[in-house]
Amino acid sequence: MLLILAAQLIVFAGETFSGGSENGLVLLQWGAKFNPMVKFGQWWRLITPVFVHIGFMHILVNSFTLYYIGGAVEEMIGHWRFFLVYFLSAISGNLMSFAFGGNALSAGASTALFGLFGVYIALGIVFDDSYYFKQTGRQFLMLAGLNLIFDVFAQGIDIWGHIGGLVGGFLLIIAFALPGQKLRKGVIWQIGASALFLAICAFLYWLGMVR
Structure with missing residues (x-):
């Protein structure tokens, strides 16, 4: 988590010294998502936006969220699971934005951070016999819901990216499971979640390319 942070x-420092983190050309230079460029083959723009931020408040809020929530998730699920959930959630979020969003520039770690929200929500459902997971899952479901409601009324927020990241994190933690824990439905749930995640990502990429 600290390496990602x-x-x-x-x-962000590079953006600032290259001309400013709110300069469109600078954002493109550093890897922001721009749908026409993704269609022209720059597929890496489905990954790189997780490191790119627009303005000081954007980087500040996302960095604090990553530090506190990301640190807790990493401690709970381990380093490699955290790495995969974080970046794959970012990809699923950017794919959702690619498929349903407009052609505005998009950047930020919030796709991946919503994936971490999805982790807690999924654990609250899968391990519903655990008071901690059940209560925490409800809290993060409310947090995610409030954020999405805010997204509807706010300008310049990529709500599709947030939804895609949330769904991605939800499915991925079921696919990877917790260290030392077995899902009650076992490998069937893991295979099903993995297949569904891949199918959603493939569909979103196809839809984004043909729109």
């Missing part, structure tokens, strides 16, 4: 702070 350091990387996005370094990128």
Whole structure:
């Protein structure tokens, strides 16, 4: 988590010294998502936006969220699971934005951060016999819901990216499971969640390319 945090702070510094983090050309230079460029083959713009931020408040809020929530999730699920959930959620979020969003520039770690919200929500459902997971899952479901309601009324917010990240994180933690824990439905749930995640991502990429 700390490496990811350091990387996005370094990128933000690079944006600042390259002409400003709110300059459209600078954002494109550093890897912001721009649907026409993705269609022209720059598929990496479905990954790189997780490191790119627009303005000081954007990087500040996302960095604090990553530090506190990301740190807790990483401690709970381990380093490699955290790495995969974080970046794959970012990809599913950017794919959702690619498929349903407009052609505005999009950037930020919030796709991945919503994936971390999805982790807690999924654990609250899968391990419903655990008071901690059940209560925490409800809290993060409310938090995600309030954020999405805010997204509807706010300008310049990529709500599709947030939804895609949330769905991605939900499915991915079921696919990977917790260290030392077995799902009650076992490998069937894991295979099903993995297949559904891949199918959704493939469909979103296809839809984004043909729209």
